Every structure is written in structure tokens, then in C-alpha cells.
Amino acid sequence: MKCDKIQPMLSAFIDNALSARDTWEVDRHLAECHECQRNLNEMKCTIKLLHDIPSFEVSADFDAKLQEKLSELQPKPDRFMWIKGLSRMFRPRLLPAWGAASILGILLVMMVFFNQKPIRTVNLNTFPSTEANFVQQAKVQNMAFSAVNPLEDVSIANLSAHPSGQFGSNANTSE
Amino acid sequence: MTAVSNADTSLILRCQDNDAAAFNEIVARYKNRVYNYICRTVGPGADADDLTQETFIRAYMNIKSFQSRATLNTWLFRIATNICIDHQRKVKRIQSNLVPLQREDADNEEDVQMDIPDTRYNPEDMLLTKELNTELSKALLDLPEKLRTVILLHDIEGLAYEEIMEIVDCPLGTVKSRLFNARQTIRKKISHYLNSSV
Numbered sequence: 001m002k003c004d005k006i007q008p009m010l011s012a013f014i015d016n017a018l019s020a021r022d023t024w025e026v027d028r029h030l031a032e033c034h035e036c037q038r039n040l041n042e043m044k045c046t047i048k049l050l051h052d053i054p055s056f057e058v059s060a061d062f063d064a065k066l067q068e069k070l071s072e073l074q075p076k077p078d079r080f081m082w083i084k085g086l087s088r089m090f091r092p093r094l095l096p097a098w099g100a101a102s103i104l105g106i107l108l109v110m111m112v113f114f115n116q117k118p119i120r121t122v123n124l125n126t127f128p129s130t131e132a133n134f135v136q137q138a139k140v141q142n143m144a145f146s147a148v149n150p151l152e153d154v155s156i157a158n159l160s161a162h163p164s165g166q167f168g169s170n171a172n173t174s175e
Numbered sequence: 176m177t178a179v180s181n182a183d184t185s186l187i188l189r190c191q192d193n194d195a196a197a198f199n200e201i202v203a204r205y206k207n208r209v210y211n212y213i214c215r216t217v218g219p220g221a222d223a224d225d226l227t228q229e230t231f232i233r234a235y236m237n238i239k240s241f242q243s244r245a246t247l248n249t250w251l252f253r254i255a256t257n258i259c260i261d262h263q264r265k266v267k268r269i270q271s272n273l274v275p276l277q278r279e280d281a282d283n284e285e286d287v288q289m290d291i292p293d294t295r296y297n298p299e300d301m302l303l304t305k306e307l308n309t310e311l312s313k314a315l316l317d318l319p320e321k322l323r324t325v326i327l328l329h330d331i332e333g334l335a336y337e338e339i340m341e342i343v344d345c346p347l348g349t350v351k352s353r354l355f356n357a358r359q360t361i362r363k364k365i366s367h368y369l370n371s372s373v
Contacts (some may be wrong), residue, residue: 011355015329017336038364042369046362050330058206058222066202066228073232075193075239085268173180 001025003036010040014047183247190238198238201247202231208332209255215245216259217317226262232256245341252334253342256324263320307368314364318357325350326357 006029012018013026030037090098187221189197210227217223233254241250315323324343328334339350362369 008352008355011358012351017334017351033183042362042366043358045367045369046358047330049307049365050312050315050326050361053308053331055207055211056219058210058221058227060226062206062210062224063199063202066231067199069228070195070198070235073236075190076236077239 001029003033006030007039010036010043014040014044021070120158162163180246180248184243187238187241187243187247190235191241198235201234205247206249207233209251212252212255212327212332213259215312215331216256216320217262217324218316222262226255226258229258234259246338248334249338249341252328252332252338260320303368307365310365310368311361314361317364318360322353322360324356325353326361329354329360348370 006026009018009022009026013023016023018026030040183201186197186201188203206227209230211221213226213230214223217226230251234251241247245253315327318326321343325339328339328342329336336347336350340347343350345353
């Protein structure tokens with residue numbers, strides 16, 4: 001690698017923040033390049049000087065002044081308390097429980113919907129072609145064959161009005 | 176989690192329960208670090224004092240919304256950084272409306288540097304160290320704000336890359352490149368001292 005690619009890496013090299021490959025590249029380059037070696041030493045020296053630079057300290061009356069200001073204030077209430085509550089409900093420790101509850105819920109819904117008996121509908125406009133079929137259909141519709149006057153049954157009355165007249169006459173004969 | 180951050184978390188929980196003594200403990204722990212950071216950012220003086228107070232007041236006001244995913248360290252430095260940025264914008268706005276001013280606290284800064292005790296006994300070394308520290312302080316103040324924040328947090332306050340990423344809200348690569356640029360700029364500015372010492 002050339003110096004212009006190595007030099008930007010020197011800072012991270014000093015902090016041990018380079019990948020193993022980049023560290024190896026920099027090491028190899030430094031063994032050959034005196035200019036980069038000098039830059040590295042100067043940068044290390046700069047960092048040490050910055051580290052050793054004397055610190056500033058607060059004035060003696062800092063605490064008193066701060067206390068005076070704080071005594072007039074109250075911490076603001078947390079506006080996002082409800083978000084925190086929600087996130088607490090969904091914290092990682094509770095996620096398996098939430099998963100199990102969701103699966104149970106889905107199963108319950110499926111049981112309710114799929115266990116219902118299908119509603120069987122009979123289309124009265126399409127008449128059965130034979131008497132046997134008619135009897136079968138009448139059974140499905142729970143029609144009372146034992147009724148005194150089956151013609152009182154609306155569907156039977158409709159049968160008597162059939163153009164073929166076949167069912168009407170049968171109904172009359174059964175009477 | 177380290178022992179320090181555990182202790183910090185406990186202090187925060189106590190503060191959130193309206194324990195004033197816990198907040199005083201936080202102030203006692205961090206006031207000098209925050210003050211030092213602000214002095215290095217805006218220059219020492221009355222402004223730095225006020226901005227440090229402002230940092231702790233803002234922390235106190237918002238302590239109930241503190242999220243435990245950040246550390247107290249990171250949170251306080253983030254507040255201080257934002258306050259310094261706001262302050263510098265204000266100063267720039269005022270300066271752009273007036274005739275260009277020299278930094279008023281330049282003399283004060285030298286005074287503060289003079290007051291710091293040095294254990295070295297050689298007067299020549301002492302003088303050189305003092306001069307070098309003054310040069311370093313000036314070089315830090317002259318850096319662009321983005322570079323200065325990163326170098327102060329890493330090389331002076333000793334924060335890790337990850338913590339700086341949280342404070343400046345930038346990816347790792349940006350933090351690394353800003354740190355390199357900042358170090359390089361300072362190295363060039365104090366190179367004549369380095370040549371004599373390296």
C-alpha cells in the first residue's frame with residue numbers, strides 16, 4: 001500500500017481499532033517507510049500531550065449556584081411513559097409468552113369458525129324432478145307430512161302450482 | 176455492565192424517584208469532567224461556567240425521560256455537546272452582526288493555564304510545557320466543531336468510539352475519520368514542539 005492510503009489509518013492503528021488485515025498492512029508499510037513511521041510517532045506524541053493536558057476544575061461556588069437554580073425547578077414528567085409501559089410489556093423476556101398467547105388465540109378463532117355446521121339452503125325455485133327427490137327435500141326442510149292439510153304448508157302449496165301438475169295431484173291423493 | 180455504570184444506573188433510578196441527594200451525587204461525580212469538556216470547547220471563562228450549570232439543569236429537568244439504553248456519561252456529554260453547539264451558533268450570530276471581535280477570554284485562558292501546578296522542577300521544561308499546553312488549547316479551540324468534539328471526547332475524556340458514535344450520532348467510520356483529521360491538524364500545528372521532543 002502507498003503512504004496516502006496508510007496515513008489515514010494511523011489514528012485507528014494507534015487505538016487498535018483496525019481489522020487484522022489492515023493492521024498487518026500498516027505494520028508491513030511502517031517497516032519500510034520512514035516518513036509514515038515519523039508521522040506515527042508524532043501522532044502518538046500528540047495524543048499523549050492531549051491526554052496529559054491539565055484539566056479545568058469548577059469554581060468553589062459552583063455547587064451553591066447550581067443548588068440555588070435547581071431549588072426553583074422540578075423535573076419534567078416523562079411524556080413518553082406510555083411508550084415505556086408498552087415496551088416493558090414487550091420486553092424480550094416476555095416475548096415467548098406473547099408468542100404462546102398469540103398461537104392460542106389464533107387456534108381459538110379457528111375452532112370457533114371452522115366448527116360451525118354449514119347452513120344448508122334449498123332453492124325452492126328448482127323443483128325436484130321425481131317424487132322421491134321431493135320427499136327427500138321435504139325431509140331436509142323438516143316439513144310435516146303428517147299435517148292434516150299439507151297444502152297449508154307454503155312450499156307444498158307452491159308444489160301444487162307446478163306447471164306439470166304432477167306434485168299437486170300427488171299431494172291431493174295423499175290427503 | 177461495569178461497576179461505574181451500575182452505580183450510575185442506581186443513581187438515576189433514585190433521581191427518578193425524586194431523591195435530590197442522588198442528583199447531587201451525579202453533579203459531584205461529573206461536574207469537573209463536563210466543565211473541562213466545555214472549557215475545551217468554548218474556552219474557559221464565565222461562559223463555560225454558565226454552560227456547565229445549564230448542562231446539569233437540563234439533565235435534572237429531563238432525568239425522568241432518561242432511557243437506560245444510554246449511559247449517564249454519554250447522556251451528559253451529549254447534553255453538553257448540544258449546549259455548546261447552541262452557544263457557538265449564538266456567538267457566531269452575534270459576531271456576524273457586529274464588527275469581528277477577538278476572543279475575550281484568551282487572556283483568562285493563559286491565566287488559568289498559569290495556575291495549574293506542574294510537578295516538573297526544571298524551569299525551562301516548565302516554561303516549555305506551559306507554552307505547549309497553551310498551544311494545544313489554542314489548537315483545540317481552532318478546530319472545526321465536529322472535529323473538536325470527537326478529539327475531546329476520545330483523547331481527553333477517554334470515551335470509547337461507540338460512546339462517541341452515540342453522542343455525535345454518526346457512524347463508526349465518520350468518528351474514525353474525524354478523529355484522524357483532528358489529530359492530524361493538531362499534530363501539524365504543534366509540529367515544531369514535536370520535532371524538538373520526538
